[in-house]
Amino acid sequence: MAWKPLYWEDVEEGQELPTATLDVTTTTVIAGAIASRDFNPLHHDSGYAQKVGQKDIFMNNATICGLSGKYLTDWTGPEGELKEISFRIGTPCFPGDTMKMTGKVVKKYTEGDQHLVDVEYEFNVPQGRNCGGRGTIALPARGR
């Protein structure tokens, strides 16, 4: 696959990121938990999750973090360099949920020789907001 770089000059404050969706299954949740070496039974044992008051197993924080990075660099392409990601977790994301990912550029600026953008993004599931976050990414600048 050919990757087209997203240049800093071509981004504007207020610009929306393409919306993405992810159909979350039991496998998605467990694969994410195990790939992040998170063996907490909340993320692979539905009996346990129900016993402690959850509807089912739910997506762990590291998967939300990984999906945040993926969502941002799917937009910028591999030349976009993640500098910072922070997010707040709201309602859990359960198997069967379709996660809708949206985002918006809120700030475009330079720092030293870095060309940066800040993006605010959200992952929503049918029962509410699973994740509300902010990411800072360095982008390539034209002619540099």
Place this chain on the structure above:
Amino acid sequence: MDLEFYEELKALVGQEGTPGVAVDEVCKPMIRHWCEAMQDGNPLYTDEEYARKSKYGGIIAPPTMLLTWTMPPLWPPRQEPPHPFEQFLEKLDKAGFYGIIVTNVAQKYYRPVFPGDRITFTYKVTDVSPEKKTSLGNGHFVTTAFTFTNQKGETVGTQSFTVLKYRFGA
């Protein structure tokens, strides 16, 4: 709220345990498994040829994987004395705050992480809230700050992490 208990918790804030060393070095198979789970097609993580021609000169790990390198092994159990953070959680468990859920995560990335790197990490509890009423039950928010270093002693990133330790339905 039990004020004496809260004071005991606050006394543990800021204590740094001994640095931990990642059980595995950073490696391509774990990177690929991560990308598979996250459905992340960024070629810097898995495409040797693309990565070689990039400014990194080779595959890098997804920066969001930072904490993964430092997760404890399922087996065998670690021999080190419990870290102040574990003491914190244990204290809350004993007081009936069994529930745990992550509420906030913030990561900063300073340097790329390459296959072959061995990550060392230090962490400490930086904040504990008074007992608060939440939709899950009453609980304390506990914030921990991690610093991740590579084998050259360079800081590759940091993470702050807030968990809610709560009493079920109370």
